[in-house]
Amino acid sequence: MLNIRSxxxxxxxxxxxxxxxxxxxxWDRYEKQQPQCGFGSLxxxxxxxxxxxxxxxxxxxxxxxxxxxxxxxxxxxxxxLRQVAAGAAAHVDHAYExxxxxxxxxxxxxxxxxxxxxxxxxxxxxxxxxxxxxxxNELALEVVQVAYEDMGNHQKQPMKWVSAHAxxxxxxxxxxxxxxxxxxxxxxxxxxHQTTMGMDADxxxxxxxxxxxxxxxxYAGLKLATDMQDILFGTPAPVxxxxxxxxxxxxxxxxxxxxxxxxxxxxxxxxxxxxxxxxEAVGAKGVQVAGICCTGNEVxxxxxxxxxxxxxxxxxxxxTGAVDTMVVDVQCIMPSxxxxxxxYHTELITTMPIVKIPGATHIPxxxxxxxxxxxxxxxxxxxxxxKRDPNKVHIPDYxxxxxxxFSVEAIVGxxxxxxxxxxxxxxxxxIVNGNIVGVVATVGCNNVKVAQDIFHVEMxxxxxxxxxxxxxxxxxxxxxxxxGMMNSEGAEKYAGESLKAVLTAIGEAAGLGAPLPxxxxxxxxxxxxxxxxxxxxxxxxxGVDTAALPVAASAPEPQHEKALSIGTWAVTMGFTxxxxxxxxxxxxxxxxxxxxxxxxxxxxxxxxxETDPQTAAHGLIEDIRxxxxxxxxxx
Amino acid sequence: MKQxxxxxxxxxxxxxxxxxxxxxxxxxxQLFAAIFERELPHKxxxxxTDGVVNMPLQCRQCSDTPCVHACMAGAMRVDPATGLVQVKxxxxxxxxxxxxxxxxGVISQGSSRQVVKCDRCQELDYEPAxxxxxxxKAIQFVEVDGFASGTRKSWMNQLKExxxxx
Numbered sequence: 001m002l003n004i005r006s007x008x009x010x011x012x013x014x015x016x017x018x019x020x021x022x023x024x025x026x027w028d029r030y031e032k033q034q035p036q037c038g039f040g041s042l043x044x045x046x047x048x049x050x051x052x053x054x055x056x057x058x059x060x061x062x063x064x065x066x067x068x069x070x071x072x073x074x075x076x077x078x079x080x081l082r083q084v085a086a087g088a089a090a091h092v093d094h095a096y097e098x099x100x101x102x103x104x105x106x107x108x109x110x111x112x113x114x115x116x117x118x119x120x121x122x123x124x125x126x127x128x129x130x131x132x133x134x135x136x137n138e139l140a141l142e143v144v145q146v147a148y149e150d151m152g153n154h155q156k157q158p159m160k161w162v163s164a165h166a167x168x169x170x171x172x173x174x175x176x177x178x179x180x181x182x183x184x185x186x187x188x189x190x191x192x193h194q195t196t197m198g199m200d201a202d203x204x205x206x207x208x209x210x211x212x213x214x215x216x217x218x219y220a221g222l223k224l225a226t227d228m229q230d231i232l233f234g235t236p237a238p239v240x241x242x243x244x245x246x247x248x249x250x251x252x253x254x255x256x257x258x259x260x261x262x263x264x265x266x267x268x269x270x271x272x273x274x275x276x277x278x279x280e281a282v283g284a285k286g287v288q289v290a291g292i293c294c295t296g297n298e299v300x301x302x303x304x305x306x307x308x309x310x311x312x313x314x315x316x317x318x319x320t321g322a323v324d325t326m327v328v329d330v331q332c333i334m335p336s337x338x339x340x341x342x343x344y345h346t347e348l349i350t351t352m353p354i355v356k357i358p359g360a361t362h363i364p365x366x367x368x369x370x371x372x373x374x375x376x377x378x379x380x381x382x383x384x385x386x387k388r389d390p391n392k393v394h395i396p397d398y399x400x401x402x403x404x405x406f407s408v409e410a411i412v413g414x415x416x417x418x419x420x421x422x423x424x425x426x427x428x429x430x431i432v433n434g435n436i437v438g439v440v441a442t443v444g445c446n447n448v449k450v451a452q453d454i455f456h457v458e459m460x461x462x463x464x465x466x467x468x469x470x471x472x473x474x475x476x477x478x479x480x481x482x483x484g485m486m487n488s489e490g491a492e493k494y495a496g497e498s499l500k501a502v503l504t505a506i507g508e509a510a511g512l513g514a515p516l517p518x519x520x521x522x523x524x525x526x527x528x529x530x531x532x533x534x535x536x537x538x539x540x541x542x543g544v545d546t547a548a549l550p551v552a553a554s555a556p557e558p559q560h561e562k563a564l565s566i567g568t569w570a571v572t573m574g575f576t577x578x579x580x581x582x583x584x585x586x587x588x589x590x591x592x593x594x595x596x597x598x599x600x601x602x603x604x605x606x607x608x609x610e611t612d613p614q615t616a617a618h619g620l621i622e623d624i625r626x627x628x629x630x631x632x633x634x635x
Numbered sequence: 636m637k638q639x640x641x642x643x644x645x646x647x648x649x650x651x652x653x654x655x656x657x658x659x660x661x662x663x664x665q666l667f668a669a670i671f672e673r674e675l676p677h678k679x680x681x682x683x684t685d686g687v688v689n690m691p692l693q694c695r696q697c698s699d700t701p702c703v704h705a706c707m708a709g710a711m712r713v714d715p716a717t718g719l720v721q722v723k724x725x726x727x728x729x730x731x732x733x734x735x736x737x738x739x740g741v742i743s744q745g746s747s748r749q750v751v752k753c754d755r756c757q758e759l760d761y762e763p764a765x766x767x768x769x770x771x772k773a774i775q776f777v778e779v780d781g782f783a784s785g786t787r788k789s790w791m792n793q794l795k796e797x798x799x800x801x
Contacts, residue, residue, distance in 0.1 A: 035651070037651055037770075039650070042666070059654075061677065062653070587670070
């Protein structure tokens with residue numbers, strides 16, 4: 001049971017209002033679920049065939065096999081593979097829509113311009129496509145062709161998006177393990193098949209299949225989605241704005257975009273500006289767009305739209321009574337939003353054919369009619385503003401200044417002010433001399449089992465104090481943004497002396513007149529690919545395997561199956577990957593051992609489960625120090 | 636005095652009580668740690684079924700105490716402070732007499748040559764773990780009269796429904 005629900009003062013304030021307003025939130029429902037099923041918590045329940053459900057007694061007195069004969073090891077491994085495949089499916093589906101959008105845009109069939117020709121050329125070059133003397137649309141279609149061939153690859157060779165982008169040393173490791181993905185849909189289908197009744201009964205084989213799903217996620221999901229979105233909407237560059245629910249404005253129409261895909265939210269940002277006069281006509285000063293979850297991160301990174309809040313406080317945004325419309329696309333959208341919106345004037349709008357919520361207004365989003373849908377949504381928000389009940393409005397006055405937009409291109413851009421010829425050199429030199437001990441990427445969700453944001457914030461404080469540079473994405477980035485760790489003052493307050501000196505030098509050279517933030521916001525959850533690109537570039541510069549770099553990953557408060565698939569990808573990249581919440585695998589000693597130790601020998605990376613933020617920070621630092629020693633950086 | 640009473644019609648057979656019972660009798664008292672203890676803890680509640688009725692069974696604390704009478708070692712005895720039948724494990728010699736005389740079969744073998752049975756979660760200040768673990772409230776720790784009055788009320792409601800539909 002939790003002592004506190006959150007460490008975010010805005011969330012705490014609104015949680016009290018929710019209690020007063022009689023609104024049931026995620027924390028109430030969590031309490032009603034206590035105690036949670038031990039078999040499920042350990043991964044020891046199998047519902048794959050209808051001879052079951054079966055469960056294994058972890059204390060050894062009851063059944064030690066399912067009806068079919070599956071052991072605890074098999075059941076746990078199969079459950080994990082299905083979860084990771086589900087996470088990968090979410091990201092690949094996201095990426096597929098982005099590819100489709102680029103194709104239609106290049107064909108001139110939809111009103112989306114191709115915003116970033118440099119990125120298009122860089123991706124095309126990486127794929128071995130000749131770029132000279134080609135029109136952007138022609139080049140885009142050739143890039144799309146490669147992506148579509150990956151999606152429909154009927155041959156045995158691996159996906160091009162993997163072989164063209166992954167580090168050479170990694171490709172060799174993955175090939176030797178037989179886990180190079182051929183076609184994301186085929187691999188996900190195979191995982192579903194492999195885990196049905198009467199299939200794979202070898203836990204090791206199942207865990208290798210899980211690692212393959214990690215690669216599907218990393219390259220056919222994250223990397224492909226980010227590449228397409230950058231080409232369409234532009235590669236992020238540093239932007240300054242604010243984070244937390246205090247960004248909502250009492251005298252503006254407040255429109256929240258929530259979900260994960262920028263295809264619609266980009267249009268909404270654009271139409272919110274265009275239709276501002278209509279908002280003024282009903283007495284508002286304009287339309288304030290703010291974001292929740294990764295749709296929020298996407299429009300923050302490229303358009304400087306402020307962040308409203310992260311996953312666990314999505315319901316509380318509506319409890320402000322000041323949200324006129326919340327529009328959602330896909331993933332991490334609590335089904336409870338429909339019911340909560342009905343207690344206020346908020347219009348909840350669903351837009352995707354696979355996400356409908358009873359009580360919400362459904363405005364179908366299609367690429368062909370994106371502008372019409374976006375206009376209709378903005379106009380609904382303006383109409384809802386008139387229905388706002390001032391007696392129910394309470395906007396907590398909390399917001400933190402943040403600098404975001406740190407794509408790899410933006411980071412390299414800032415570093416090139418120090419060394420134009422070898423922009424990665426200043427970063428590498430400072431890692432080598434120990435001013436920066438290493439880099440930790442904090443990613444992923446909030447999880448109601450942890451007080452909101454506490455693990456992200458407490459662990460990162462400890463890392464920064466010990467001169468570890470932190471890069472963040474997803475709801476982790478939201479948490480650290482709200483906590484004031486994504487601005488120059490954050491560097492003064494939280495960074496250790498040598499890290500602060502480096503951040504100051506780069507900040508001054510880049511013309512900020514102040515240090516860089518100690519935590520760099522690299523984007524949404526699919527933008528974890530940016531972290532992958534950065535470490536791939538660093539490893540390439542140094543001529544070493546990514547597994548050798550003093551770099552680690554952490555999902556401090558993981559909740560979603562996507563966090564498991566991203567984490568699995570990070571492990572395949574050779575990183576020690578921390579999880580702050582115990583995943584449902586402890587029921588199998590063999591699987592737990594493989595994930596946290598056994599895999600390291602063959603793949604380089606491993607999962608590291610630790611539920612205390614301080615201990616986790618020091619565990620990660622110790623891991624980084626071992627890698628530094630192996631590289632000969634420390635004695 | 637509160638008793639462990641069962642509404643068998645609510646039991647879905649999930650065995651959450653069995654897990655919680657084992658955890659409550661572990662060293663760590665935490666699931667994720669208990670499954671790794673060198674000596675695995677023993678559950679003292681057993682979900683039985685005849686295919687129609689599911690029933691979590693544990694020591695019923697009968698007043699004629701056949702297990703106490705059968706125990707020649709003085710291990711099975713009535714705790715004067717609580718009136719509950721408890722096992723003094725250091726005295727148990729593993730003759731299994733109590734196992735043979737228990738009409739419910741709820742005394743079982745522990746790690747060594749000793750018996751274990753429900754102790755009403757003595758170490759948890761007599762807050763039985765099976766009760767808090769039961770997701771459908773099939774296992775209740777309540778006064779007998781309160782339980783019976785609940786049954787009467789639901790019987791009356793059933794009557795009302797029957798006459799309503801008649």
